[in-house]
Amino acid sequence: MTSRYSEKNKKRNQNRILNVLIAVVVGLILVFGYQLFFSSEPEAVETTAPGEKNTDTNKSEDNFEVEINDEVVENPEDSENSDELEEKTVDGGGPEGPWEPIGTEQEGAHTSSFEKGTVDWEEKIKALEYATGLSREEGMVIWWLGNGGGPEKARGVVSLPENRNTPYEVYLEWIENEGWKPISVKKINK
Structure with missing residues (x-):
């Protein structure tokens, strides 16, 4: 028992x-x-090439925390055809805006792609550069680029390597026949 x-x-x-x-x-x-x-330490998609350095060291970081609404600014130049949009210099930009669509080479129905190297991916990167004032030539690191809440929206997190703890969070919106338009840029603390 x-x-x-x-x-x-x-x-x-x-x-x-x-x-x-x-x-x-x-x-x-x-x-x-x-x-x-x-x-809080995501893997970088792109990094600075050896020998490259940041050439924009005089930027003030005091004015970077900006929340912008998605107001559409009308511009008569936006009625140009897509070939002319490729070569157009977009006014404004930087973290404080104002922002316009960056232009596009894509034709027909738009399908968002997060595959590196596609035209849509490259245009998203171009929109991130335009929205933040950073560039890949300066060593901009893309910490994250993905869906921003819908099929025609994207969200990216980018910074320079030395500012990795205070990156920019950028929301983009696809404007038909005009390309990706930044709608919100803010500096975040990790």
């Missing part, structure tokens, strides 16, 4: 230990999964 009781007790203890271990493993999976998707 006691052996049956001790066997049952032993099994109960083994089950408790196994349940605790399972809970620990699930907890670790959740922690690592959270860190993977919401890490």
Whole structure:
């Protein structure tokens, strides 16, 4: 009789230990999964090439935290055809705006692409450069570029390597036949 009781007790203890271990493993999976998707040190998509350095060291960082609404600014130059838009210099820009669509080489129905090297990807990068005043030539690092809440919206996080803890968060919106338009730029603290 006691052996049956001790066997049952032993099994109960083994089950408790196994349940605790399972809970620990699930907890670790959740922690690592959270860190993977919401890490404060995301992996860079692009980095500065060796020998390149930042040429824009005189920028004041006091005025960079700006939240802009998505007001559309009418510009008569935007009625140009797409070939002329490629060569057009877009007025405004920088973190304080105002912003206009950057122009596009894409024709027909737009499909957003987050695949590096596609025309849509390159135009998103161009819009990020325009919105922040940074450039790949200066060593701009693209920490994240992905969906911004809808099929015609994108969100990017960029900075220069030395400003990695205070990157720009930029929201973009696709304007039909005109390209990606920055609608919000703000400096965030990680």
